[in-house]
Amino acid sequence: MEAKALIEANQDLLKARDERGTSPLILASYSGLLPMTKLLVEAGADINASGTTGTALMGVCFKGHADIARYLINAGADLEASLPNGSTALHFAAMFNQAEIVELLVAAGADAGAKDVDGLAAADHAKKRGFMELAERLG
Structure with a gap:
């Protein structure tokens, strides 16, 4: 059975979580699966749902999937969602030198001045982390 048909037959799949709290949307986006990410969002998956490792947007910022980051931003992902330690999608993009995603987030209005619990x-x-050019663009 095709993914779309499975979701249509059982909407609870959109809310499913693994032992780490990871949703199908987080897993699809983290894995770089843009068509599946779109299918899940369009089917009603919570774009801002967070597992222990963060939201779908945070995951793509870590992995560097700029196409999916662009899609999630345009679909209304919360740019300021944070983990308990205060890390946001922009923090993750900066930590992993994802310059294109940093630019997307800043252009969309992400708060470059937001601080985590360590200030x-x-x-x-x-x-x-030694990404001086990126630090200067953010600074």
């Missing part, structure tokens, strides 16, 4: 903004994380 570090995205530019600080980039600088800490």
Whole structure:
């Protein structure tokens, strides 16, 4: 059975979680599966659902899937959603030197000055990891 038919037959699949709280949307986006990400969002998956590792947008910022980041941003993903430690999607993009995604997030209005519980903004994380050019663009 095709994914779309499975979802139509059982909408509860959109709310399913594994032991880490990861939803199908988080897993699809993290895995770089843009068509599946679109299918899940269009079927009603919570775009801002968070597992222990964060939201779908946070995951793509870590992995570097700029096409999926663009889609999630345009679909209304919360740019300021954060983990308990205060990390946002922009923090993740900066930590992993995802310059294209940083640009997408900033252009969409992400708060470059948002600090995590350690008082570090995205530019600080980039600088800490030696990504000086990115840190300067954020700073």
